[in-house]
Amino acid sequence: MAEPILTQTIGVTLKLRPTCAQAATMQRWLWHLTAVYNWAVKTIERDAERRVYRSTFDMYALVNGHSRRLEIPRSAIRGTIGTAHNAWQRAFHRVSRRPKLKGRRRPLNSIAFSQANKRPIRGRRIYLAGLGEVRFHEQAIPDGKIVCLRVVKRASGWYVCLFMNAAPRTIPRVAAGQIGIDPGFSSLLTLSSGELIEHPKELKVAALRLAQAQRGKRRRLTARIQERIANRRKNRNHHLSRQLVAENTFIAFSKDRIKAIEKRFGKSTASAAHAQLRSQLRYKSLTGGTKFIEVPSRNSTRTCSACGALTGPTGWSGLTVRQWTCGCGAEHERDVNAARNTLFAALGTSVESRREAASGIASKATSRGSCLVAWGPLPCTTADLSTPI
Numbered sequence: 437m438a439e440p441i442l443t444q445t446i447g448v449t450l451k452l453r454p455t456c457a458q459a460a461t462m463q464r465w466l467w468h469l470t471a472v473y474n475w476a477v478k479t480i481e482r483d484a485e486r487r488v489y490r491s492t493f494d495m496y497a498l499v500n501g502h503s504r505r506l507e508i509p510r511s512a513i514r515g516t517i518g519t520a521h522n523a524w525q526r527a528f529h530r531v532s533r534r535p536k537l538k539g540r541r542r543p544l545n546s547i548a549f550s551q552a553n554k555r556p557i558r559g560r561r562i563y564l565a566g567l568g569e570v571r572f573h574e575q576a577i578p579d580g581k582i583v584c585l586r587v588v589k590r591a592s593g594w595y596v597c598l599f600m601n602a603a604p605r606t607i608p609r610v611a612a613g614q615i616g617i618d619p620g621f622s623s624l625l626t627l628s629s630g631e632l633i634e635h636p637k638e639l640k641v642a643a644l645r646l647a648q649a650q651r652g653k654r655r656r657l658t659a660r661i662q663e664r665i666a667n668r669r670k671n672r673n674h675h676l677s678r679q680l681v682a683e684n685t686f687i688a689f690s691k692d693r694i695k696a697i698e699k700r701f702g703k704s705t706a707s708a709a710h711a712q713l714r715s716q717l718r719y720k721s722l723t724g725g726t727k728f729i730e731v732p733s734r735n736s737t738r739t740c741s742a743c744g745a746l747t748g749p750t751g752w753s754g755l756t757v758r759q760w761t762c763g764c765g766a767e768h769e770r771d772v773n774a775a776r777n778t779l780f781a782a783l784g785t786s787v788e789s790r791r792e793a794a795s796g797i798a799s800k801a802t803s804r805g806s807c808l809v810a811w812g813p814l815p816c817t818t819a820d821l822s823t824p825i
C-alpha cells in the first residue's frame with residue numbers, strides 16, 4: 437500500500453462579502469487589468485517573433501510606476517503579468533493553445549496577487565492589498581501557509597481562492613479492494629466488480645431552464661445556471677472519488693481519448709466530466725494511500741477478459757453491441773469486460789491466470805447482481821448497499 441503524503445499545495449475557496457465600494461473597486465481593477473493582460477500577451481508574442489524571451493522580472497520592470505498611475509496594487513499587476521507569462525510558457529511547451537486576448541466576449545474574471553500577506557486572515561475577514569479587510573462567509577480553513585491568492589468573479593459573486601501549503605484532509609479507509617474502472621456515458625462508471633454507477637445528468641436536468649434563459653437573452657441568469665450545473669458536477673465527482681479511494685487500495689482507470697470522443701458526442705462527454713474525476717482520483721489517491729494507475733483504453737473492449745483473444749466488438753459501428761460471447765465460451769457485458777481488462781492490464785496479470793481471476797470476479801458480480809450504486813453521502817460503501825438492511 438502506498439504511503440500517504442504529509443503536506444501538499446491545496447486550494448481553498450472562500451465566498452467574499454465585499455461592501456459596495458469594495459466590489460466597485462474590484463470591478464474597476466478588472467477593467468484596467470484586462471488591458472494589462474492584453475499588453476503582456478501581445479508583448480510576449482512580438483518579442484518571441486524577434487527571438488527575445490523576457491523573464492517575469494523583466495516584464496515587471498517595463499510597467500514600473502503604473503501601479504500608482506492606475507491606482508491598482510503592484511502585486512495585482514504583477515500577478516496579471518505572471519498569468520499571461522505562464523499562459524505563453526504553456527503554449528511554447530505545447531501543453532496548451534496560445535493565449536487569447538480578453539475583451540467583452542471573453543472577459544478577464546480573476547485578479548491574481550503575486551504575493552500574499554503573511555497572515556491575511558483574521559476571524560472572518562481577509563486582508564487584500566488595496567482593499568483592506570473584506571468579510572467572507574464562515575468556512576473551515578486548514579492550518580498552513582498561504583502561498584498566493586486570486587480573487588475570482590463568478591456569476592454568483594466574488595470569491596477568493598487561496599493556495600496553501602497544508603496537511604491534506606485524511607480519507608478514512610473502509611475497505612481494501614482492487615478495482616478497474618471503465619468510464620461511460622449511459623452509466624457514468626462501470627467497475628470491474630460488475631457494479632454500475634449511474635450518471636446524474638446534471639446538464640439534462642437543468643437543460644430546460646438553461647434554454648429558457650438563453651432564449652430570453654438573460655445573460656446573468658444563464659451564467660448562474662451554468663455555474664450551478666458545474667458546481668453539482670464537481671460535488672458529485674468529489675463524493676465519488678472520495679468513496680472510491682476510501683474503499684480501494686488499488687484503482688486502475690481506463691484512459692480514453694477524450695478529444696476524439698468529444699468531437700463525436702460533444703455535450704454528453706463534457707457533462708460526464710471524466711477528466712475532472714480522474715484528476716480528483718489522482719490527488720486523493722496520493723493522500724489516501726491508494727495506488728492509482730491510468731491505463732490506455734486501446735483494445736480494452738475488444739479483448740476477452742477470460743482468454744485474452746481479440747474477439748469483442750470494435751470501432752464506432754461496434755458501439756451498439758452491449759453483450760457478446762467469446763469463442764472460449766465466456767459471456768461478456770461490454771463495459772464490465774473493459775473494466776476487468778483495465779484492472780488486469782494495470783496489475784500485469786498473465787493470460788493464464790486471467791481465467792481464474794475473471795471467474796472469481798464473475799461469481800462475485802452475479803452474487804451481488806449488477807446493482808445501481810447511487811453516489812451517496814459518505815461513509816456509505818458499495819459493500820453496505822449489497823447487504824440487506
Ligand SMILES: [Zn+2]
Pocket residue numbers: 740741742743744745762763764765766
Ligand atoms: Zn475468450
